[in-house]
Amino acid sequence: MRNDGRAANQARPVKITTNYNKHAEGSVLIEVGDTKVICTATVEDRVPPFMKGQGKGWITAEYSMLPRATAVRNQRESAKGKLGGRTMEIQRLIGRALRSVVHLEALGERSVTLDCDVIQADGGTRTTSITGAFVAMAIAIDKLARDKHLSRYPITDFLGSISVGIIQNKALLDLNYEEDSKAMVDMNVVMTGAGKFVEVQGTGEEAPFSRQELDELLALAESGIASMIAEQEQALGPIADRIRGAAGAAARI
Amino acid sequence: MRNDGRAANQARPVKITTNYNKHAEGSVLIEVGDTKVICTATVEDRVPPFMKGQGKGWITAEYSMLPRATAVRNQRESAKGKLGGRTMEIQRLIGRALRSVVHLEALGERSVTLDCDVIQADGGTRTTSITGAFVAMAIAIDKLARDKHLSRYPITDFLGSISVGIIQNKALLDLNYEEDSKAMVDMNVVMTGAGKFVEVQGTGEEAPFSRQELDELLALAESGIASMIAEQEQALGPIADRIRGAAGAAARI
Amino acid sequence: MRNDGRAANQARPVKITTNYNKHAEGSVLIEVGDTKVICTATVEDRVPPFMKGQGKGWITAEYSMLPRATAVRNQRESAKGKLGGRTMEIQRLIGRALRSVVHLEALGERSVTLDCDVIQADGGTRTTSITGAFVAMAIAIDKLARDKHLSRYPITDFLGSISVGIIQNKALLDLNYEEDSKAMVDMNVVMTGAGKFVEVQGTGEEAPFSRQELDELLALAESGIASMIAEQEQALGPIADRIRGAAGAAARI
Amino acid sequence: MRNDGRAANQARPVKITTNYNKHAEGSVLIEVGDTKVICTATVEDRVPPFMKGQGKGWITAEYSMLPRATAVRNQRESAKGKLGGRTMEIQRLIGRALRSVVHLEALGERSVTLDCDVIQADGGTRTTSITGAFVAMAIAIDKLARDKHLSRYPITDFLGSISVGIIQNKALLDLNYEEDSKAMVDMNVVMTGAGKFVEVQGTGEEAPFSRQELDELLALAESGIASMIAEQEQALGPIADRIRGAAGAAARI
């Protein structure tokens, strides 16, 4: 029995509140258990210098935690004057993952910036950010697709993410903070609606893991991500239909 | 008639949700119109180096806006690598204002850090931060006072803040963003429950103002702050009683 | 009796040495008691990016103290690698105040940068900087007006500044350092030659102040600033005449 | 046929020159094809602040590329004034991987810093750094174990790393730079001498990958890492015997 009473293969309750912010082109407040993240999508009619003139768009992400998102207050990176390695690693991961389900040529020379701000943390902030950011991005890009009559619908599939890990030789789905700090192996997985892998990041700093353990973890992640994507579909409503349509079209190519 | 239909001397609706964050010693989500700020209070059993060995506590504040709190996305100060002048000015103001209603000796060598994070901005973010941070701080210090049996209740009075300004020769209370950007004179005022001034910051960059205009603005601010403090009292419930008790005792000294 | 023998409403002696620097378009050494500030005005034929293409000029200021301007050596901000909050607050104040008496359209797309470097500090460095920077700016802009035959004289009025405060329940004009460190209430005021307010920044961190105290402080400041402006007029000679002419014309509009 | 004539499952030639630096406690120049990295191990009798007083040691790594390690000169991070996200991500990975095969209690309160400086890059710099850093670390810790008569031999197993990827639907081992830039899926794997996983980092930014593709990549990596570890054993000579002894003892526990 886990510390919050869940079964090993049971994810925490998910709540996605769309249009949480009145200014952003897309936004959500996503809650996975006690982890709460505000994700906003900003669309701009320009791309970063290294992308100019290629006729393609760009998707990027930034991640931050409010100082008191955690049990002990953490110092602001703005006050430190630099981003930490963990932050950089996470925001690179989020951006990379989201780009995998967007057809950048279809976007045109536009960029979408996803800001993921953790207002309360209880484990799984990076996977929750990916799941939430996908919804904020979908809202923003769908609006763009409708307004600008893009040649092709840019979103090619859904994208969800969850963490898995091993505690006392037992594989568990969706670790909360207390579990995460005791895990011997920790893995973050990102998958598409079609059930393909986009990111697999497993680390056994405390104890190397066998191939069999890896297989168990991947199976857990697969089922967890499917339920995350079901939540996204429900939150997106008619937008989900358009994504499914585009994904089906893509699959037929 | 103002752009949102208010009277000149009418403040926007206020909503204070206490204990918004499960980790912090005190926290609120404060909403003044469409301006929304999360304020958390962190208590630590140490003071900054310059305060050590004086037997006194310290109150300090940090202020930040989420990138998409505003209509146009603003770059994170953590990514820029430094705090801007506006941020520094605001967090110095918040800290200074809050210290004016806390008896630092009574705190002992402890510090309280107020983090004010604007999640949506529509004018008056600094005054809203002060009003909200007071409530978060009061919750945290009240808990401390009950747990540690301090020699004296450290909070000496309520503290509220509001902005006032002049648009087209008319003094207005509680400017929203659209009004703020058209104001010729802009003033932020902080006052105590006893009706005394803690901060008066008026600026007439667009047009210098007369003594009579200053008097009008101060009168508007006085009434607006009184209503802010009424909201604080309601949000704080029994804690408000203890503050009133301490304020009364202080007044009798 | 004050620690240097002055009456409560008596400012310290002022000395303004114009053209103190051979390179700058305008410059002064201003001494108010033992506080000494070098102010230089630099005119450039360009404006910052955010002002481009508006056909208007810009006025900005920078403020710094030499490390040993103070009794205890303070570390250089260049060595720390960043500007402190106090510095940013002061230089924003100086720039804002000066802009209030310049007609930016009349300047054309030019910028004037005022550098205020405190070479010895004894209280009132920000107000002294404003009073001195106005004179340096006036010299530089007057030269510009004569050389470039601007459509309109850009300076619309004089601008002076002084500090006031309350020590032991007594309102005092022009605090020196020792007084400043004992003050319960501290206020910096900036006014025009026409007697209008440009900035009122009062803070009662040590003790909130009543409306009556505020009124007393404003009255003291008003008389002190009038004498500062009289010094400016004398230092500027014929330039002062041209400013008075322009101010009169502006008032008649 | 690959661009350098290798078979799909063939790694590039490896050369490990030990004791490449006269000052460091352990050092190698490792060459994997045209990728060349200098790895030095520095032993210090102290641990970082967050590890103090736990009676345990610490292993950490830093990674850098010389500006002209690459075809196009890259700007120094020292000149930019900050470490990039890629650098941080890599050095966090190296340190984490190495710690997985060191018994930190056995080290005592000592730290080992691995500096991995890429002097020429042709793909696989992070995996080459891990393989080389393990050897430099082993030399340094072995010396320590012999000098200080530690209670237990701190190295618990060998540790090797290699990259794998998918190009034109074909899984390939040990990508060079040209291959890496064309890969749809890219994966870095770190394994122990006992054949367990320490890190699995797969990313399909260009094209999500199926479970079957993942399995193929893992199999390739497993064989490639075994040959990397064989090179380590040969380079380490008698030290390799002691590691094998310790690994055997650990396995029996």
Add this chain to the structure above:
Amino acid sequence: MRNDGRAANQARPVKITTNYNKHAEGSVLIEVGDTKVICTATVEDRVPPFMKGQGKGWITAEYSMLPRATAVRNQRESAKGKLGGRTMEIQRLIGRALRSVVHLEALGERSVTLDCDVIQADGGTRTTSITGAFVAMAIAIDKLARDKHLSRYPITDFLGSISVGIIQNKALLDLNYEEDSKAMVDMNVVMTGAGKFVEVQGTGEEAPFSRQELDELLALAESGIASMIAEQEQALGPIADRIRGAAGAAARI
């Protein structure tokens, strides 16, 4: 004939105003032609970490130019967030030069920081800073020697500095800015009262120089520094006598 009418071997007029700053332990305003530098000496009862516990003192220097010390305004290094290479080079030179004439053991564990702030520049700012800083330092250390009854007088000799250079094949003493920008060879020399070299820094970026030219430049510098030291002696009055006494004693050892 030079652009200001001087002979090739003629230095510019020198003026040293001692005790220019009321707070510093020693201070001067030194003017060499139109180059003006404020030098202050700060004495502190501690040494930097790398000097602790050696029973010796330390002398260090910082150098800066006001933004408008030059014909074109230069951006503040505090605003840039870092010190430039030229500034670092100069402050390292000043500190090193001054340490050569101070007996650090005699100082005890104290440090003297020399701040050299150029308020107007017209060539030779680094050599003028050295000459001026020596006087400020001498005033501060002499006071210390009298107050603390040090075992030995810490200053072992005078120290002066001047620039020389070659313009159109002609060696010139004490270049002003216009000359400096046209010089093919530029050399800064620091010497003691006893006529020994402390620093010789010659550079022929524009044109390499022969041994004969080097000899000519050194001869010019020697005569120029002797006159700088004569100015120091006059400015220091009775302190100069004590330095001469100590220098004589040192020479006899």
Add this chain to the structure above:
Amino acid sequence: MRNDGRAANQARPVKITTNYNKHAEGSVLIEVGDTKVICTATVEDRVPPFMKGQGKGWITAEYSMLPRATAVRNQRESAKGKLGGRTMEIQRLIGRALRSVVHLEALGERSVTLDCDVIQADGGTRTTSITGAFVAMAIAIDKLARDKHLSRYPITDFLGSISVGIIQNKALLDLNYEEDSKAMVDMNVVMTGAGKFVEVQGTGEEAPFSRQELDELLALAESGIASMIAEQEQALGPIADRIRGAAGAAARI
């Protein structure tokens, strides 16, 4: 007898390995005793902003030490977030020295960046960098001259550098680290193939030096640099012939 058995006027063995790096336009590994430096030359078809539009090229240098180039590990400047004064001083010196033997007009609007990375240090790293960087630069520029048919061969002479110093009143050539740390006087000299001085940087922080000592040091440096240049000629082979040709032509002008 010196600590490594050399005579006072004997330099350490020199080894120059050209084309050490496969990517750079020119590169060497230079070894002077145990000091080892990788120098690479990067040619780019652009110049820094301050050189634009002058029809001239630019030569610049960067210098760095690997953390464990030294007996005690030194922290990376990239991790500190800024370049130290010593680094800046050295890279300014290298760039300035190299520019003295290049005809910048002949280069056209191109820049050559010399990266000097010390992989092992044992004294004389800056002089070794200059000697090695000249060879890397010569390879790169010679290639340019052959490819682009420049109007004139841009390299005007050879350039070598060596250190000299005084230990126990004895002048010594080419100090190693142990000698360097005991030297009373330390001098770095850069000379051309024609025997002219480009840089003379002598410092007597520990003990001022006489004119006679200076002469002795310069004579030693002259002979040492001649042998360094002989090594350059041998390493450069036919390129050396072309430089000699160009130098002869320049001398005849």
